[in-house]
Amino acid sequence: MRLAALYKSMGNLWNAVDVVDIPGAISPEKLLDCRKTLFGRFYTNPALNFTAFVNTMKKAWRTDKFTCAMLEPGFFSFSFQLEAEKQRVLASGPWSFSSHLLVLKQCEPDTPEFCYDFNHCDFWVNFIGLPYGRVTYDVVEEIASKLGVVVEVKLEEKGNNSYKVGKARVMMPLANPLKTGVLVNLDSKRLLVEFKYERLPYYCYSCGKIGHYVTKCAKIPYKESGLE
Known part of the structure; x- marks a missing residue:
């Protein structure tokens, strides 16, 4: 009932003039651009040097035929010149930078960049x-x-x-x-x-979760883990 009431109240926020219809199919050129694009987000939030990060990924991916843009700290878009190069990178993962996991997702034409699941x-x-x-x-x-x-x-x-x-x-x-x-x-x-x-990033030997070391585990304190 609460959800129904919320939808009803939200409906009053919009008038017919506020709705935009986007007719027609996406152009082949735009679809190709989407197929050659990946979104990437670090599972943790490392402090990183952007130039060093891009140069490291060029070496790891064995290609410099892509451009990288930082959408927000820890969140990037990668635009490849060749779809085959993009597919090779996506299929060869997972990838990490300084042991921090970089989660990559294929760009979808009708999905906003902030709506992807990086979990x-x-x-x-x-x-x-x-x-x-x-x-x-x-x-x-x-x-x-x-x-x-x-x-x-x-x-x-x-x-x-x-x-x-x-x-x-x-x-x-x-x-x-x-x-x-x-x-x-x-x-x-x-x-x-x-x-x-394969290619496992750093994780906690105590609780078994990715994203922190055993010395930083909040669930099982290091002194209680028996690993000290």
């Missing part, structure tokens, strides 16, 4: 301890789903033989503690499958 990030996760006979697409996907939304699954050969290991790219909620593994029930035994995260 989730894609991580590649390897699964250590999964028996060779169980390394299948479906099994890896099922295990990865315990972490978040599964974006992609890969079965890769290890070395020069046919032995394959599985990993998955998972969109994970950053507010949750990192999971270290899962228990897998087989017909005759139970095994621990451990998670190994």
Whole structure:
């Protein structure tokens, strides 16, 4: 009832002359610009040198064919010359600067830049301890789903033989503690499958959350963590 009343009161704030219709489709040129643009926000708020940050990302991304604009402290737009370069950068993440996680999101033509969700990030996760006979697409996907939304699954050969290991790219909620593994029930035994995260930024070994070190943990004081 309160929500309905709020909507009703808000409706009185607008007159017909205050509504703007934007007809027609977005031009192909503008759509291409959107496809070549990423928005990025640091999950934490580091004090950084903007020039050093951009130069570091050029080296990390192995390209200088983009421009970067700071929309507000810790929030940036990246405009690439080539869509393929943008896609390579987006697919190769996550990325960090001075161990601070930079969350990247694809620009959407009809979404304002301040309406993106930067509380989730894609991580590649390897699964250590999964028996060779169980390394299948479906099994890896099922295990990865315990972490978040599964974006992609890969079965890769290890070395020069046919032995394959599985990993998955998972969109994970950053507010949750990192999971270290899962228990897998087989017909005759139970095994621990451990998670190994790629390109993991700094996080707390005490509470398991990204964004602070164990010495700065507000949930579990350092002296009480047993890690001192």
